[in-house]
Amino acid sequence: MSFLHMSGISKRFGATVALDGVELQVERGEVHALVGENGSGKSTLMRILAGAIQPDEGTMTLDGKPYHPSSPMDARKSGIAMIYQELALCPDLSVTENVLLGMEDTRLGFVRQSEQHERVRAALTQLGYPHLDLNAPVRNLPIAVRQIVEIARAVALGSSVVVLDEPTSSLTQADAQKLFEVVRTLKAEGHAIIYISHFLDEIKLLADRLTVLRDGNNVGTLPAAEVDANGIVTLMVGRTIDDVYPRSERTPGLPILEVNELMGRPKPDEATLELRRGEVLGIAGLNGSGRTELLRTIFGLEAVRSGKVKVGKFEGAAQPHQRWDQGLGMLSEDRKEEGLALTMPIADNLTLTKLPRIISSTRQAADTAIWIDKMKVRCRGPEQAIGELSGGNQQKVAIARLLYHEVDVLLLDEPTRGIDVGSKEQIYGVIDALALEGKAVLMVSSYLPELLGVCDRIAVMHKGRLGPARPVNELSQESIMQEAAGA
């Protein structure tokens, strides 16, 4: 009998069948990848495991005993640790306080501070981070280290099953490598690890076995060594994908966005770039290098300290709504905070900023249906609240909104974060088509194969300064990483 066994798990949300009799078996000392297209049911299955929602049907056993958690707390006590993309740490508390959060009353009773530190230090040492400042507020730590703190919490709690939900989507390559080491350590120590990722190369690298979900069904569980990335894609989407990065022959036209010695508050310190019609320009760089701030300053979301932004014939600083009017649109990295209104229907989210040009509700529904189809958004229809969609499908609506507004220049911040391979291919196709139409794209991404595959030129940001844009055929992942690290 498997250490964790989820059997015949079904779950409906109204008319949506999210899971339809799913089987998942995970062993101790195993990294088990869970893959599937956006909306295939991965998060729902994990929320059931974590006690956040109850299945309509099915049973679970953990270590040979029946397991049916009534709440997330109950699941945690049973040894299930969830590490979500949006980390669940308290930013103002210290590392120690975060690791021990929720544990004092349940396991330790009254614990002296020195003992607490010891416990936390032991967990972090085990993970290869013996020197972390335990008193530092978590807010001051980079995202990669915060994630380690959260994993340390799982270790300190004695969790046997650790679920990592797209853990590398906000990490640089170097930080991802460190995380892989941590995952290997957890595995060596006998944890059962469930690893959700849209990056198939990671899965090939880390996983012992993988389970593929499609439309709420388990379409296969197999050893990772027995299947290559193309094989995984075929299982996921039911077809092969030959060329993920379509790129037509492009001829850049006139400049449409000119940025001159731009300084923002607090970043960038200096950025100069020229984007032409029909061109896709990529911005690479480490987290915190100022890439997002660059886009935000261009778009008018952050103040300009000095320098110039020229959009077409418009010169000078402007507010975001003026930028929209000038034909500049932005896809925010943080779709939940500033991209989408989660309680509102897809239709309103898609068409919202097109106001004040009022459109009829019939037209709105028809337009929305077109985009749902174009972007293959998995939903019940234009009226469904966006908060009910899977993460990847929400991102697709955010992109569709930008396209719907027919802007000339698109500023895209991590456009494919959390998006499955099939949908990524679609989005790359859309970017290519936009460039062919004479629109221009400025795109920030941490995923270098994507930048190299999609862009015409790439510029690297290092500590707030933007380097020169170079044609992609003069660049490689290694050369970009060196420049990003300031080597």
Ligand SMILES: Nc1ncnc2c1ncn2[C@@H]1O[C@H](COP(=O)(O)OP(=O)(O)OP(=O)(O)O)[C@@H](O)[C@H]1O
């Ligand atoms: N609270 C909810 N209300 C209505 N439908 C829901 C709810 N939660 C999930 N769903 C639906 O269940 C299906 C499965 O979604 P789920 O979030 O599990 O997918 P996923 O595989 O995790 O996708 P992604 O890769 O995009 O994160 C989707 O069709 C989604 O719209």
